[in-house]
Amino acid sequence: MNILEQTKQDSKNKLVVVNHPREHIFSNEKIGISNYKKSMKKAIHAISNTLKDRKTPFTGKSIAVLREKFNKIQLEHFKETHSLEYVIEELKELYLDDCVHFHHPKYIAHLNCPILTPTLVAETFISSLNSSMDTWDQSTGGTFIELKLIEWTLDILGFPTEGDGIFTSGGTQSNMMGLLLARDFYIKNNYDIDPKMEGLPADASKFRVFCSDVSHFSLKKNLSLLGLGQNAVIPITVDADFKMDVKKLELAIEEQKQLGNIPIAIVGTAGTTDFGSIDPLPIISAIAKQNKLWFHVDAAYGGGLLISEKHKSKLRGIELADSATIDYHKTFYQPVSSSGFFMRDKSFIDYIKYHADYLNSKEQEEEGIPNMVKKSIQTTRRFDALKLWFTLRMIGVEGLSSYLEKAIESAQFTAQYLSERKDFEIIHQPEISAVVFRYTPYSGLDATYCNLNSHIRKAMFNEGKAIITSTKVKEEVFLKFTLLNPLTTTKDIEEVIDLIVFHGQQYSLKN
Structure with a gap:
């Protein structure tokens, strides 16, 4: 026990170690640095052991079993103090042992990408130095790193030099910003009021x-939060490839005008969550321009295509958008959270910005000091840009794009493999890396197919050997692979499909 530790007797006369608070303050003092090094080493050791010991993406533990572990922990336990070894060992039981491993090659469920080692190094700097990106005097060099990456993203988007952007927490926040600008842009140009001041x-x-009727739920959620209500969303039916039907779009715009309603924006999706489908962006842009509507592109999923020479043409037309969403924590292989919102004209910031004297006074901006908080609906904001910076500096654009290109190849293999089998139905060809299908071992029993495929998804999760997900298409249950891991092999895919067949057969025998 070092001199900064003391002991006390608890109610059961057990000796309890109480660490002096000074030891746990991250500082330049010798004891703080020493504790930091030892603690990080122990954390890395625990994580490494978790990776080494686990052979499946999930253990299959039931929710009842996991809940019971936490029911044993009482709030008064937080008054006790323990060593780091104790807390890590406790964490192993409560979290590490049963944590879902997104990096596992047989995790092919949601849009959770495996992450890159350079980003974990960056995370160490981000959390340890704890820069906040809202003001220059809290971030300095971090501000310029983020600005450089915003400039880079604007360039790959094909936006004009007068464009701008900001890192955000995710696609939902970025989409909210796009809809907020669309709303206030329309109000400012059609009404004699300032919505920031007068509502x-x-x-x-x-x-x-x-937007298309398979676009992201955040559009409805955000329009509700923005005071326009979910009914402000007019869903447009999609074609056989799950892309927005532009003829139906034109008819819907005209119909809403006839009803006395006011069209203000169109949202094109570049990578729908379920199908990875990409709306016909050039045509939608032309329709938006013709009707004087804001054009926002939700490329949270598909944004990674922009750095692929092989696939970037799929996003042709995104350069015509007024604003765009990109999630780096999807197809750029970054840890959550790492996302961005981008606009083609920095003057649009006027609909968001607010000056607070203690943060970003007008005098500071006049002096040329970068003002990041005026572009954000967050104030305190992590230095998430550093993760992408490490990635690009260490791996480069071509190396980074190769991961997504491999995932797309896996999706194409899956689609071909399933289409050649008689016991599966595949309903689209993957444009990015999502494949939607269902197990159909017999014919004429669609309702049973829903129960069958729903059972398969649950049974596989409860088993833990592989994790897939499901969705509904016209109220029928389908299975879905979201392939993002470049280490997922064709053998892995075939083995996951074998598991689907196994659990499907087990269900059929019992039902």
């Missing part, structure tokens, strides 16, 4: 936003 005009209940 929404009476006509706001008539505002309408158009």
